[in-house]
Amino acid sequence: MNNKTFPLTAEQLRKLVATYPTPFYIYDERAIRENARNIKKAFAILPGFFEHFAVKALPNPFILKILKDEGFGADCSSLPELLLSEQAGIRGEAIMFTSNDTPAHEYQEAKQMGAIINLDDYTHIDFLESVAGIPELISCRYNPGPLKEGNAIIGKPEEAKYGFTRDQLFKGYQRLREKGARRFALHTMVASNELNIEYHIETARILFELAVELYQKLGIRLEFVNLGGGAGIPYRLDQQAIDYDALTRGIRRAYDAIIVPAGLDPLGIHLEWGRIITGPYGWLVSTAIHEKHIYRDYIGLDATMADLMRPGMYGAYHHITVAGKESAPLTETYDVVGSLCENNDKFAVQRKLPRIERGDLVIIHDAGAHGRAMGFNYNGKLRAGELLLRSDGSVVPIRRRETVEDYFATLDFTALSQFSSAEPS
Numbered sequence: 001m002n003n004k005t006f007p008l009t010a011e012q013l014r015k016l017v018a019t020y021p022t023p024f025y026i027y028d029e030r031a032i033r034e035n036a037r038n039i040k041k042a043f044a045i046l047p048g049f050f051e052h053f054a055v056k057a058l059p060n061p062f063i064l065k066i067l068k069d070e071g072f073g074a075d076c077s078s079l080p081e082l083l084l085s086e087q088a089g090i091r092g093e094a095i096m097f098t099s100n101d102t103p104a105h106e107y108q109e110a111k112q113m114g115a116i117i118n119l120d121d122y123t124h125i126d127f128l129e130s131v132a133g134i135p136e137l138i139s140c141r142y143n144p145g146p147l148k149e150g151n152a153i154i155g156k157p158e159e160a161k162y163g164f165t166r167d168q169l170f171k172g173y174q175r176l177r178e179k180g181a182r183r184f185a186l187h188t189m190v191a192s193n194e195l196n197i198e199y200h201i202e203t204a205r206i207l208f209e210l211a212v213e214l215y216q217k218l219g220i221r222l223e224f225v226n227l228g229g230g231a232g233i234p235y236r237l238d239q240q241a242i243d244y245d246a247l248t249r250g251i252r253r254a255y256d257a258i259i260v261p262a263g264l265d266p267l268g269i270h271l272e273w274g275r276i277i278t279g280p281y282g283w284l285v286s287t288a289i290h291e292k293h294i295y296r297d298y299i300g301l302d303a304t305m306a307d308l309m310r311p312g313m314y315g316a317y318h319h320i321t322v323a324g325k326e327s328a329p330l331t332e333t334y335d336v337v338g339s340l341c342e343n344n345d346k347f348a349v350q351r352k353l354p355r356i357e358r359g360d361l362v363i364i365h366d367a368g369a370h371g372r373a374m375g376f377n378y379n380g381k382l383r384a385g386e387l388l389l390r391s392d393g394s395v396v397p398i399r400r401r402e403t404v405e406d407y408f409a410t411l412d413f414t415a416l417s418q419f420s421s422a423e424p425s
């Protein structure tokens with residue numbers, strides 16, 4: 001059983017809403033920092049630990065700046081993510097560029113910034129050489145295929161589009177060395193939202209064994225292995241958060257059994273965790289604007305699936321509470337919905353909740369990762385802004401909400417007024 005809390009009282013939240021109307025995201029700086037410190041502490045039993053925060057989880061430069069202050073870097077997979085990291089002061093090898101199906105200009109930018117390029121495919125070796133040149137430090141992404149069982153979101157590795165096969169990996173490092181690479185890293189990511197620590201320890205073991213084989217067969221000594229992202233968070237009340245110490249002890253045992261006897265100590269351990277870094281410390285706050293009673297009972301919010309896509313897209317569970325009614329009895333069964341003309345625009349289906357009145361503030365939990373970031377503009381919906389609850393209790397806006405002007409920014413109405421709708425003859 002885990003406890004879903006919100007860092008403001010109902011009264012504090014009411015006051016905040018007077019200044020910043022709902023819907024908005026709010027993130028808890030103190031909790032994000034505390035979590036970052038706990039992770040660093042647990043991983044300190046392993047050499048060369050470094051976390052590249054997966055920018056896609058929460059692409060806000062204020063958050064990136066806080067994480068940088070805690071010693072974290074960034075994991076990027078697009079040009080805008082690289083530029084955001086740069087804005088937050090994250091530079092050079094603190095950035096891991098783990099992309100796939102990568103366009104030439106993105107490799108060029110990553111190379112220019114000195115980011116660690118993590119190749120997704122054997123053919124990208126020659127592609128990278130021709131568009132940007134081979135850097136001194138290079139990483140390859142491994143897809144273990146049937147060696148590793150699947151996980152619910154990411155699926156079976158042999159059905160995933162990412163990475164090199166085992167054979168390609170051995171050929172790849174040789175080819176990279178021939179082309180001038182001198183420093184090497186190895187990456188894999190085979191899970192998403194995985195709470196089972198054995199799964200993550202097993203991933204480390206697979207990479208450690210490969211590191212030994214690469215050394216013994218090719219004489220290539222890796223600088224670090226990157227275990228990717230995919231650490232899960234307990235969205236549901238009956239789930240347990242990952243125990244960082246148990247996880248790192250398990251990785252350490254595998255390290256001592258595989259890396260140390262092969263004479264490869266120290267080998268750095270990098271991560272690209274996203275969700276677990278900020279997910280539990282962000283909330284989507286909305287107002288109940290309608291209730292409707294037909295074959296089911298509905299509560300309509302001022303937020304929509306365009307603000308938070310996970311429930312509609314994956315049927316994902318996000319816990320919901322009502323400000324000031326945290327301990328009220330769960331007497332109602334509601335579908336909690338947004339206003340999209342899409343029937344899957346539901347934050348919760350047949351959820352037991354306290355009686356909700358119009359004007360109640362409805363809090364959607366665990367929205368700090370893959371939340372606003374996955375938002376979209378379907379139906380002309382304008383996405384919520386973002387607030388940061390600072391460690392001193394003050395609240396600062398870190399992204400304004402979208403406006404109609406933002407939505408129209410890619411249209412040219414002057415051209416429209418001169419545009420003849422008659423078919424050109």
Ligand SMILES: *Cc1c(COP(=O)(O)O)cnc(C)c1O
Pocket residue numbers: 054056057075098189191192193228229230231272273274275276369
């Ligand atoms: C999405 C992603 C991550 C982060 O995943 P989380 O589940 O948020 O930890 C890390 N690396 C890569 C390559 C990704 O695609």
